[in-house]
Amino acid sequence: MTSPIYLTNETRQSNIQPDLLIDHALVISKDKIVDVIPQSSIHNLYPKTESNVEITNLGQSLLMPGFVNAHCHAAMTLLRGVNDNLSLQDWLDQVIYPLEQKFVSDEFVYQGTQHAIAEMLRSGTTCFQDMYFMPDQASKAVHEAGIRANIGLMVVENKTSWADDAEDCISKGLKVRDDFKQLDLIDFSFAPHAIYSVSEQTLEKLVMLSNELAINLQIHLHECPTEINDSLQKHKQRPFELATKLALLSPQFNTAHMTQLIDNEIEEIAQSGTHVIHCPQSNLKLASGVCPVVKLLDAGVNVAIGTDGAASNNDLDMLSEIQSAVWLSSRAIHDKFEGEVNILEETHLNNQPSLTAYQGLYAGTMGGAKALGISDKVGSLEIGKQADFISIDLSSIEAQPVYDPISQVVYSTSRDQVTHVWVAGKCLLDNRQLTTLNESLIIKNTRQWQKKISSYLKSL
């Protein structure tokens, strides 16, 4: 593969400059990156005459690690745009829970996850975390597509079409893990829905199992003010306090959202090695709040980025999500200017936005890999790592001129510029064409779901 290459050296701090190599080539063997060489030395080191050498020239493109979407509900892509104007709790109670009760089935999850994977591959995501019902169906869709995933074994107390109760969620989940755990591209985590929807006993059990099995635990935490208020009223404590008491905090713990954080919580997150997954677009759309990413990074917390489900986003586009994370870190938002302009400290106005393009990109690649516990394998282009990478075309009108390729990717690139995607050395998107998924069949299936769901919504 020949192109300018953006590497991420995982030992570096996230606030310094990336390794950006110009006119270099990535050498892949089977599922791994085996070399990174100047283009000028390709023909010496890998002569075309050797039958096992294949050279792909990607022209004026950037090679970079594939995006890691660290929080997603893939199958909910079938509900993209069903309702856009409610805040989180109303949206769940009035729209999502009733629709899930009516429609979630094996077929819904399998076909919805297929659609989501197609969309993610077409926008450069090579690995995603999923948190949804029927993890067997999601695993099947992941395996067939050849994408990498961490399948969250969803746990809730109430009866769903997947399981009778939390106990049943856990035993069915563990069976799914047994069935699929031999596959290289699929990892599993426990995914208790939230502190408010899962009992203390269940959370304790999951912490024990998570330690025993050495698998991650991902949860929605401090997503919106209502969650905190309800907990304060019912239990006289913030959900975070309960999570701390139950010993959830650890380097195996992934917290999604975290829009409501006070300073001592940020310290505890940092000290425990807990990861935070920032989902900016969903948090804005559902008026949940804004995750204090800059404070978290300053405290040394690993921050990853997730799209959340397409029902609250309304897409699974990590490029756009990273851009939103960078915009949302701007001091234009976090400093309070209005009406107070004459007492402004001018020093606050330098180096904007607060998150640099590179920090955003790092969070969307290595940050996710670290959160999911696979940063030894993916998240950066390094010799010995898995060949999970993408090619972004920088030759178009929209991309030119290119003074700084990293800036270009974060501030000016849209998903259609992702031309190629490789996972574990296999090309899954070849010049915008999916190689393992049947796009027209996926669209046909999705349209059938839309018809059913639209009819039901009209009948209410």
Place this chain on the structure above:
Amino acid sequence: MTSPIYLTNETRQSNIQPDLLIDHALVISKDKIVDVIPQSSIHNLYPKTESNVEITNLGQSLLMPGFVNAHCHAAMTLLRGVNDNLSLQDWLDQVIYPLEQKFVSDEFVYQGTQHAIAEMLRSGTTCFQDMYFMPDQASKAVHEAGIRANIGLMVVENKTSWADDAEDCISKGLKVRDDFKQLDLIDFSFAPHAIYSVSEQTLEKLVMLSNELAINLQIHLHECPTEINDSLQKHKQRPFELATKLALLSPQFNTAHMTQLIDNEIEEIAQSGTHVIHCPQSNLKLASGVCPVVKLLDAGVNVAIGTDGAASNNDLDMLSEIQSAVWLSSRAIHDKFEGEVNILEETHLNNQPSLTAYQGLYAGTMGGAKALGISDKVGSLEIGKQADFISIDLSSIEAQPVYDPISQVVYSTSRDQVTHVWVAGKCLLDNRQLTTLNESLIIKNTRQWQKKISSYLKSL
């Protein structure tokens, strides 16, 4: 043209539902929309046998008014991404002004504007306001491309490569207007750069000329806190107060940015019919602040959307700009949650984000048309109006399922889904191909500028 169609009836309030017609066709004759009919009646009303009838079937697409980019510095596209990490005043003083002094020429403006127009057409913009030097070169590029534009006649006091002083800016600008004013697609406005860079005398003269000639006046106003602070220190008044004293406020007055506004200013804006142009991405990137769009709309102010120049954005993509405007209106940002969660008023958390998808789309089409004084001609699809419209493909993986086409356009669509663009009945983008511009020549020219500018930056 046959497709679902999004119309905007300009007499409607911007906070109500759009006219969305399914399975309709738009009938165009020469430069105008002459009918909007159900697809089922096409063949009766316009039989194929008549030689002058041409039917274009756009499949599963949405037809909507083209975007009106109400604030842009087109030629600055050549500086896309030269520097991303400074706040407004440092960015201007340390990066932009020196580069402009060194490089701005007839060729720079002509070729940069061509590049910008290509990018805007490829993302669905059919009309833009421009504020830059060498308006003759911008006008030439606009005329050749066939896009619609309002060319701002830039006025500054200091000597530039365009003019010796403000007086010279005005006389040269008026000559450009004389040379091009007979063209249907080009309007002109006065574009004094800012209150701080143009004298009171000059502003008074421009108000007089603007009234006499019945042309608009666009200015950067209250862009960032520094602008207010400096004015308070030097003149003991906010720039807005001076604008009011000089009688700038009127329905012909366009104010770009306006991130720093207090309540009585919002009232005066509303009462005077002054338009506000919201440039969310540039304001975030330069840490300028956030325009209080919801307050402005509530007060009855017309709000338009602009990308600003690509040097501070870093693209000219109105779809992404509208999406940012909607995200940025979220109460997640404007309500202060942190640390105060237990005294939150829950009533604040409904109906999020505060700006609906439709309001965002309206601001990006009719809002811009109103600001530029051409809402009788463009901004909506109505019989008798100019045929300035675009087709957005909703058949792809990224667009499906479609429960609400307006939501889809704002929350899930990227610029590559814009397949066709018409301006005054002429197709300027035909299935992603520009019909009036030479894309490869534009890219070639831009790369030459990049080389020159990069060398210069390295030599510093």
